[in-house]
Amino acid sequence: MRILLIFFFLAIPAALQAHAAPLSLAGITLGADVSTVHHRCKLSTDIPLADERHLNEINLMPQFVPGIKSGSVAYANCSKKGAIVRIKLKYDNPSRAFFDDLLNRFTKNWGKPEKWRGNPFQTVISWKWSFKNDQGEKINLELTHSEDEEYKLGNFVKLTLRSLWEEEDACHKKSLGPSEESALLPTPQDKLQYEQLIPR
16 A cells, blocks of 8 residues: 555656745744744754754754654854754654645645655655745755654654755865865775774
């Protein structure tokens, strides 16, 4: 049944799709200054992201909107400091039935998803939409259901202003010195100590 559902969404004709790009989620707007949501945030959790050094992330207060269990906001820290780049939320209903209901609503609003991002075993089911708004900005939307304990359990939504993410990434890389740039590259294979990388 689940596999049939996947093919159903992939087979929806493009003519039936709507393509208005979403910019806000749970009262939070991409591109707005993060100070506009400070009243919804745990300010003490504000940290730079280890794998995305051009972004800071701050956790949202639990249940700040009915139906939302938790979440976070990532914002720019380079060329457009403070601008909200990404919103990640976890719904308080973890069921597959709730995910299917959301997927139907998302598809009705924005058409069929463009990309499947789940795993083959469907312990993680994830769909991605990509948009470009009237200003030419790129926006990504992802809806995920997970039953994988190694991942995260539940239903999740992520909304990203991808064009701003890319702008901030480029800004950060320009600010790096030679030693910092080299630290971003994988360790050369001849420098690896495999006895440290493989369980014994």
